[in-house]
Amino acid sequence: MPMPTDRRTRKRLATRRTISFAADRLFRERGFDNVTVDEIAAAADVGRMTVFNHFARKEDMFFDRDEEGRDILRNALRQRDPAVSPVETLRRLAHRLVAERVPFLRFTDASQDFIQTAEDSETLKARARAIRDELAAVVTAALAEDAGREADDPDARLAAGLLLATWTVAFLEAHRIFRQARDGEKAKAALLALVDKGSHGVAAAMAGTPYA
Amino acid sequence: MPMPTDRRTRKRLATRRTISFAADRLFRERGFDNVTVDEIAAAADVGRMTVFNHFARKEDMFFDRDEEGRDILRNALRQRDPAVSPVETLRRLAHRLVAERVPFLRFTDASQDFIQTAEDSETLKARARAIRDELAAVVTAALAEDAGREADDPDARLAAGLLLATWTVAFLEAHRIFRQARDGEKAKAALLALVDKGSHGVAAAMAGTPYA
DNA sequence: ACGATTTCTATACCGGGTACACATTTTGCG
DNA sequence: CGCAAAATGTGTACCCGGTATAGAAATCGT
Numbered sequence: 001m002p003m004p005t006d007r008r009t010r011k012r013l014a015t016r017r018t019i020s021f022a023a024d025r026l027f028r029e030r031g032f033d034n035v036t037v038d039e040i041a042a043a044a045d046v047g048r049m050t051v052f053n054h055f056a057r058k059e060d061m062f063f064d065r066d067e068e069g070r071d072i073l074r075n076a077l078r079q080r081d082p083a084v085s086p087v088e089t090l091r092r093l094a095h096r097l098v099a100e101r102v103p104f105l106r107f108t109d110a111s112q113d114f115i116q117t118a119e120d121s122e123t124l125k126a127r128a129r130a131i132r133d134e135l136a137a138v139v140t141a142a143l144a145e146d147a148g149r150e151a152d153d154p155d156a157r158l159a160a161g162l163l164l165a166t167w168t169v170a171f172l173e174a175h176r177i178f179r180q181a182r183d184g185e186k187a188k189a190a191l192l193a194l195v196d197k198g199s200h201g202v203a204a205a206m207a208g209t210p211y212a
Numbered sequence: 213m214p215m216p217t218d219r220r221t222r223k224r225l226a227t228r229r230t231i232s233f234a235a236d237r238l239f240r241e242r243g244f245d246n247v248t249v250d251e252i253a254a255a256a257d258v259g260r261m262t263v264f265n266h267f268a269r270k271e272d273m274f275f276d277r278d279e280e281g282r283d284i285l286r287n288a289l290r291q292r293d294p295a296v297s298p299v300e301t302l303r304r305l306a307h308r309l310v311a312e313r314v315p316f317l318r319f320t321d322a323s324q325d326f327i328q329t330a331e332d333s334e335t336l337k338a339r340a341r342a343i344r345d346e347l348a349a350v351v352t353a354a355l356a357e358d359a360g361r362e363a364d365d366p367d368a369r370l371a372a373g374l375l376l377a378t379w380t381v382a383f384l385e386a387h388r389i390f391r392q393a394r395d396g397e398k399a400k401a402a403l404l405a406l407v408d409k410g411s412h413g414v415a416a417a418m419a420g421t422p423y424a
Numbered sequence: 425a426c427g428a429t430t431t432c433t434a435t436a437c438c439g440g441g442t443a444c445a446c447a448t449t450t451t452g453c454g
Numbered sequence: 455c456g457c458a459a460a461a462t463g464t465g466t467a468c469c470c471g472g473t474a475t476a477g478a479a480a481t482c483g484t
Contacts, residue, residue, distance in 0.1 A: 008430070008481055015432085036470065047433040058471065129341040152388075158381045158406055162413060165377035169370045176364075194370055197417050201374060205413025220450055220461070227463085248439060259464040270440065431480070442469075449462070454455105 016054045019044040023061040028113060032062060032121040059127040062118070065103070066131050070138045072097075077142040086143055086211050090163060091199035094170075098188050105191075107174070107184035115175050136164045147210035155209045159202055166198025228266045231256040235273035240325060244274060244333040271339040274330070277315070278343050282350045284309075289354040298355055298423050302375060303411035306382075310400050317403075319386070319396035327387050348376045359422035367421045371414055378410025 022043035026035040037058055041048045055061045073090070080089040098105050104115075118124040139160035144153045174191035178184060206212035234255035238247040249270055253260045267273045285302070292301040310317050316327075330336040351372035356365045386403035390396060418424035 006482090011480085012431070037472090038470085049434075050432055052472070053432070056472090126338055126342060129345065130338060133341065154381070154385045154402065154406060155409075157385060158378065158410055161377035161381040162374055162410065165373035166370065169366070169373040173366045173369060190366065194366060197367075198370055198374065201413040201415075201417025203413075204416030205409050218451090223449090224462070249441090250439085261464055262462085264441070265463070268441090426484090427482105428484105429480105429482075431478100433476105433478075435476090436474085438471105438473075440470090443467085445464105445466090447462100447464080449460100451458105451460075453457090453459100 012054075015044075015046060015050065019046060019051055019054055020061060020064060027062060027117055032059075032117060032124050057127070059124060062124060063127060063131060069131075069135060073135065073139055074142050077139075077146050080146070085203070086146055087159065087163070087199055087203045087206060090139075091195060094167070094195045094199075095192060098192060104171075105188075107178050107187045112175065112178055116179070119175075132164050132168060136160045139163060143211055149210070155206065155211060159206050159209075159211045162198070162202045162205060166195060166202065170194035170198065224266075227256075227258060227262065231258060231263055231266055232273055232276060239274060239329055244271075244329060244336050269339070271336060274336060275339060275343060278346075281343075281347060285347065285351055286354050289351075289358050292358070297415070298358055299371065299375070299411055299415045299418060302351075303407060306379070306407045306411075307404060310404060316383075317400075319390050319399045324387065324390055328391070331387075344376055344380060348372045351375060355423055361422070367418065367423060371418050371421075371423045374410070374414045374417060378407060378414065382406035382410065 019040065023035070023040045026040060026043060037051055038048055040061070041051045044051070051061075072093070076089060076093045077086055080086065084092070103111065118128060136157075137160075140153075140156045141151050143156040143159055144151050147153070147156070149156065170191045173194055174187040177190050178187035181187075203212045231252065235247070235252045238252060238255060249263055250260055252273070253263045256263070263273075284305070288301060288305045289298055292298065296304070315323065330340060348369075349372075352365075352368045353363050355368040355371055356363050359365070359368070361368065382403045385406060386399040389402050390399035393399070415424045
């Protein structure tokens, strides 16, 4: 991430970070729904409109790096080994990401606090669902492109929907286990077991298509 | 649905219907997001607070009969033929519902207007996602109960998640086809083809569990 | 150094939703 | 019947997220 030479964008990024930090601190302290945008603005020492200038929705201050997920999935499919099917590529990606202890899959107390904060807010759960829908659209497009089919190919939609459902269930189950047992390895094992089960099912559903 | 003898509840249901009708008409005329609760109250000739007394959320005036879906799924699993697996039971349920031209699966211009209104509103799409989550929870619980496992059995969660994803993709794809081709039979065929594909995948994923 | 562009900010507003208080209606019961 | 209790309808006032707009201040290119 290169430091921009521009003073303007440098300052802009600075205030954005200030707002983001203030918001994160308040969210963790008191829960997402018990923090108002005015309080965040005050804590960051900026005007209320400045907050909305940087973040269209209040939830965007919480889910900040949601574009990374899109890029990871897209790139994994773009750069896949032609000998490995798309579904299998994504299954292996999940294993790799868990091994690399990527954010969200770290299973430490700190990262789980973050997830717990999200689970405790109806607003954030709604936003998480919307983000998953966007991810499904990305996967659909990437799969269709990979197979040289139309962007809205029904099979691609089904595969993407099944995969997202698998990852969601696996992720939440792993979180549940970690919260209860405080055992990161156990959580990861459960996550990967569910991903493998789901991937196997998706492959079966996609038999006869280019996606399996 | 027996007519309640109670005058109180009879009146209550009457005003509820009045509100619901007024809301539906306005939603169809101008789209969900272009109708305010005040306008609905005025159209139904009741106070604003009365509206919120009957419908906790504005979206609830649109998605009214969402409890029926829950009951249908629960009952289908409770009364299933022991010789037919849960997943196969639900696959056959889908076929039966389509054949019975149940609401939502009628594929007539009128019912598709309803769906289109929902598709055109970000608010309603969000609510639809939430309802699907609740349905997944119901299916999870019903599957687990059927198998005599704990209510939060991870396999049941995965099966429910995969099934809901399948139905959602199939439903939306059928809607898309109907909107484009105005051919109800073609839409139904596409829906059932995707349900069959998805169900086959779920069965594969659930191999070795009581759900397949 | 100056005009154009961008960022920040205040003010005013909209709309969904809640809290609360109060009137009215209905019901159950002595 | 008559009356207390419970439930329903409704007005008022408020909170909060989000938008529109217009102006002030900082930054940039030349």
